[in-house]
Amino acid sequence: MGIPFFERLKTGLWDENPGLVQLxxxxxxxxxxxxxxxxxxxxxxxLTVLMAxxxxxxxxxxxxxxxxxxxxxxxIIASLVTCIELVFKAWFPALDRSLGIFIPLxxxxxxxxxxxxxxxxxxxxxxSIVDGFVMGSGFALLLMVLxxxxxxxxxxxxxxxxxxxxxxxxxxxxxxxxxxxLLAILPPxxxxxxxxxxxxxxxxxxxxxxxxxxxxxxxxxTR
Amino acid sequence: MSDVNVAKGGITLAVIAAICTALVAxxxxxxxxxxxxxxxxxxxxxxxxxxxxxxxxxxxxxxxLTVPAPHDLPGTDDAIIYRVYAADxxxxxxxxxSARDGYSGPIRLLVGIDVNGAVTGVQVxxxxxxxxxxxxxxxxxxxxxxxFDGRSLINPTPDGWAIKRDGGEFDQLTGASxxxxxxxNAVRQTLxxxxxxxxxxxxxSEPAAxxxxxxx
Numbered sequence: 001m002g003i004p005f006f007e008r009l010k011t012g013l014w015d016e017n018p019g020l021v022q023l024x025x026x027x028x029x030x031x032x033x034x035x036x037x038x039x040x041x042x043x044x045x046x047l048t049v050l051m052a053x054x055x056x057x058x059x060x061x062x063x064x065x066x067x068x069x070x071x072x073x074x075x076i077i078a079s080l081v082t083c084i085e086l087v088f089k090a091w092f093p094a095l096d097r098s099l100g101i102f103i104p105l106x107x108x109x110x111x112x113x114x115x116x117x118x119x120x121x122x123x124x125x126x127x128s129i130v131d132g133f134v135m136g137s138g139f140a141l142l143l144m145v146l147x148x149x150x151x152x153x154x155x156x157x158x159x160x161x162x163x164x165x166x167x168x169x170x171x172x173x174x175x176x177x178x179x180x181x182l183l184a185i186l187p188p189x190x191x192x193x194x195x196x197x198x199x200x201x202x203x204x205x206x207x208x209x210x211x212x213x214x215x216x217x218x219x220x221x222t223r
Numbered sequence: 224m225s226d227v228n229v230a231k232g233g234i235t236l237a238v239i240a241a242i243c244t245a246l247v248a249x250x251x252x253x254x255x256x257x258x259x260x261x262x263x264x265x266x267x268x269x270x271x272x273x274x275x276x277x278x279x280x281x282x283x284x285x286x287x288l289t290v291p292a293p294h295d296l297p298g299t300d301d302a303i304i305y306r307v308y309a310a311d312x313x314x315x316x317x318x319x320x321s322a323r324d325g326y327s328g329p330i331r332l333l334v335g336i337d338v339n340g341a342v343t344g345v346q347v348x349x350x351x352x353x354x355x356x357x358x359x360x361x362x363x364x365x366x367x368x369x370x371f372d373g374r375s376l377i378n379p380t381p382d383g384w385a386i387k388r389d390g391g392e393f394d395q396l397t398g399a400s401x402x403x404x405x406x407x408n409a410v411r412q413t414l415x416x417x418x419x420x421x422x423x424x425x426x427x428s429e430p431a432a433x434x435x436x437x438x439x
Contacts, residue, residue, distance in 0.1 A: 060239065068232045072239055079243035083250040090254035093261040182356070 005130065012134025019142040019194075020201050024111035029143060030190035032102050034154070037161045039147025041095040043140025045088065045103055047133070049080050050112050054132035056080070057120040064121070073116045074107075081106045094164040111139060146193050152176065154185035270305060270317055272362065273335030273344030277315055281308040288424070295416050296320045297409040298329065306425060313338050313425040316417065319348065322409035326401045327351045330360075334371075334413045340421075341375040344368075345410055350402075357402035367403070370394060376414050384411040 018024045025046070032038045056076045057064075064072055085103045088096040096103060106112070115135055120128040152158050158174040183189050263284060270283050286306040296302040298321030305317040315337040321329040330350040335343035345368045347360050359365040370393060385391025386403050395403045417424060 063235055065228065065232050065235065067228070068236055071236060075236075075240055075243050079247050082247050086247075086250045086254040086258065089261065090257035093258075093265060097265075186353070 008130055009134045009137070012131075012136075012138040013141060014138075014201075016135075017138040017142060017201075018111040018114075018135050019139050020198055022111070022114070024114055025109040025139060026194075028102050028105060028109060029139075029146070030187065030194065032099060033143055033146040033150055033190060033193070034185050035151040035161060036144060036148040036159050037095070037164055038098055039143035039145075040140070040165060041088075041092065041099055042102060042106075043136075043143040045084050045099075046106055046109060046112070046143075047136030047140050049077065049084055049106055050115060050136040050139075051129055051132035052080050053077050053112055054115055054120040054128040055125060057116040058123060058125045058128035061121050069117075069121065070113075073113050077112055077116070078107050092165060094161075098161070098164060111135065142197065146190070146197065149193050149197075150184045150189055152180075154180045154182060154189060156180040269333060269346055269348055270335075273317055273333055273346055274307060274315060275344065277307070277337065277343060279307045279309045279314045281306075283307060283317075295412075295419070297322050297332075297412045299323065300329075304424060315343055316424050318413050318417075320409060320413055322405040324401075324408070325350065325352060325405045326357050326399070327353065330402070330405060330409070332406065332409055334410055336414065336417050338421075338425075339375070340414065340418060341373055341378075342371045342410065342414070345371040345406070347406070352402045353399070356396065356399040359396050359399070360402055360406060365396075367394065367396060368406075371410055374410075376411075376418055384408075 012018075016022060019026070019029050028042055028046070032042045053073070053076055057073060060072070081104060084106070085096070088099075088103055115131060119131045123131070148158060151160065156176050158176065160175075184193070267283050274283070284305055286308070288304040288306065290296060290302040290304060292299055292301050294302055296318065300321060302321075303319040305319075307314045307317070315335055318332075318334045318336065320332055320334065322332055323329055328351045330352070331348040333344075333346040333348055335345070337343050346362055347368065350358065350360070352358050352360065360367050362368055379392045382390070383392040384407060386393050386395040386400060386407055388395050388400050389404065391407065393403065393407050
């Protein structure tokens, strides 16, 4: 404990963002971010699974022998993902149809097993849930940013199909242009967008580090 | 690992497996009714456009007929036929079939055909065609599928049942001809099946036979 919540949130969203910095879970990240709403849906699903799996792993950590920990993590994660899939099918059927196989594939998102191994298996329940929340939010945020970026470039729209989450009639979102640059929606567009996001983050980090170094060089303690 | 540890590990695994299974079972029980209702609603919403302009009084999904593979319809999996009636006289049959020769995996299609052998509507139910190119066969993305409405085996004549690039009468899509070609072929094959088997398509309607009265 000891670390304030906002510090932790910043770690998950920025400093150690699972997608941007640790490059975990790239398969779903690249595959579903064709629209904002897909990114939002998979982001929420991953966030929920991550929080719940961290909670369960942390709660049972006393009884888990190190030799069998991985099968147990897999068991816990697979069950949670199955539950989430059923919940999506029941309450967000359109989103479930749109995300298709990528909901069950959350099982293979190594960001989740990584947090179980690195954090939840060594920390009490509360901090583990917080960790699941901040890391999941970081992942979800990146999914949404990439989704919005690719949707805007590739289809000329933004937030189309939000009815899949909110319910109600079909929403077309903000239509800025009719059609767009197809490459952005195709798989290469996913890699380009992720590369741009990582480059932008590194650039901002470097600029900030420089700004910090110049006035008071003595405060250069972290990293 | 000593023997004691193995036993202990086994028990831990078993207990956690039991808890996880219980969790999944509970979620399943809580969501089952909603999921069934959602799937029925989704199916009816997709079937309805293929019935526009027809009057019928039977439930759309009530009279379901499964044609086990292999069959003469497009696709290698089981085909499904929903029959629609007005005062017990057949009105139309809705075929759910798969076009196998799409650009990327099977295309699940709904083809509605009325008793006179004319297409009442075509809908693409599931596909994995390229976004922005082949996916314009979706009814929500363009009017492409509407060109089948009212068509039959004599309109156009058999050699007209192809896309324009192949000398037929149906539009292709800019930048995508594989997907439209697959769908045109599948629709034509469904019409041929209907023409050859019209009697048996509607005959199996009596409660006996192979009908599943909304079993699922």
